[in-house]
Amino acid sequence: MDGPEQLDLFTRSAEPATPSAPEMKNHSTAKLRRHRFLGKLARPWRVQNALPCVGLVVLAGCLTFIVAPDDEPSAESRLASTLGSLPTVVIDPGHGGNDDGARSHGLREKDLSLDLALRVEKLLRSYSFPAVLTRREDTFMTLPERTAVANRIENAIFVSLHFNHSRDSSATGVETFYATEKVPPESSWAWVGFVSKPEPVSTDIGADLAGYIQTALVTRTNAANRGIKQRELYVVRHTRCPAVLVEGGFLNNVLDARLIANGEYLDRLAQAIVEGVITYQKNRPPPVAPPPKIAAH
Numbered sequence: 001m002d003g004p005e006q007l008d009l010f011t012r013s014a015e016p017a018t019p020s021a022p023e024m025k026n027h028s029t030a031k032l033r034r035h036r037f038l039g040k041l042a043r044p045w046r047v048q049n050a051l052p053c054v055g056l057v058v059l060a061g062c063l064t065f066i067v068a069p070d071d072e073p074s075a076e077s078r079l080a081s082t083l084g085s086l087p088t089v090v091i092d093p094g095h096g097g098n099d100d101g102a103r104s105h106g107l108r109e110k111d112l113s114l115d116l117a118l119r120v121e122k123l124l125r126s127y128s129f130p131a132v133l134t135r136r137e138d139t140f141m142t143l144p145e146r147t148a149v150a151n152r153i154e155n156a157i158f159v160s161l162h163f164n165h166s167r168d169s170s171a172t173g174v175e176t177f178y179a180t181e182k183v184p185p186e187s188s189w190a191w192v193g194f195v196s197k198p199e200p201v202s203t204d205i206g207a208d209l210a211g212y213i214q215t216a217l218v219t220r221t222n223a224a225n226r227g228i229k230q231r232e233l234y235v236v237r238h239t240r241c242p243a244v245l246v247e248g249g250f251l252n253n254v255l256d257a258r259l260i261a262n263g264e265y266l267d268r269l270a271q272a273i274v275e276g277v278i279t280y281q282k283n284r285p286p287p288v289a290p291p292p293k294i295a296a297h
């Protein structure tokens with residue numbers, strides 16, 4: 001409804017009701033008085049005539065709104081509406097800056113992990129999941145800086161993305177790690193000295209999330225299933241939310257490297273990770289409500 005008609009209507013109603021200065025010079029005082037009088041009369045007349053026009057425009061707008069069919073909600077938005085309050089997914093592309101990670105067959109782990117992270121982020125957003133990346137550029141980040149990103153968010157899950165390297169060039173496949181236990185991060189108030197209460201950690205150490213992601217990875221890529229494993233890896237141990245670390249294949253394996261260099265394979269990895277997150281969210285027990293406070297007597 002933003003065509004020339006509507007614009008014209010408002011332009012005309014804004015016209016001055018009195019004549020311009022050069023015209024006034026040529027009029028006698030009587031004519032001028034008459035003109036001013038007519039000008040006063042003209043003002044309400046214009047408002048009265050403009051109102052039905054405005055009414056018509058509004059009515060037409062309403063009819064357009066009612067008659068025009070709504071876009072069909074996408075499968076993604078329908079699914080998102082069944083998943084309840086969604087966690088923020090913190091995606092952590094491994095390595096970066098002067099830390100290349102694994103290198104083989106002309107591939108660098110830091111580039112691939114960022115490429116995959118951006119694909120995962122785009123897909124998660126299409127399902128309405130809030131998503132945060134620990135890095136968006138080829139920059140170095142310490143491990144505590146990475147976990148701090150997740151630990152600042154109340155309802156988060158953490159997914160770190162890596163690619164493998166082995167002395168054995170026949171090693172192949174995908175695997176997902178989670179922590180043996182969580183280490184609570186220091187309270188952000190600990191520097192004050194007398195406040196040393198550690199931040200609470202999730203009782204969910206990420207085993208279910210790792211399982212759902214690993215199953216989806218194997219289904220989507222047909223890669224060898226190296227399973228889910230518990231390891232004392234810093235980023236899964238020091239995040240207070242459920243956290244996993246995905247290894248998407250071996251850069252030094254010729255066949256794995258050929259696949260990983262292909263954007264279509266990275267898309268499959270991204271779809272599998274998002275599918276795993278969605279399955280995890282669907283099966284996640286609802287948060288336990290805090291016990292009601294009893295008033296002190």
Ligand SMILES: [Zn+2]
Pocket residue numbers: 094095101102109162163
């Ligand atoms: Zn790595």
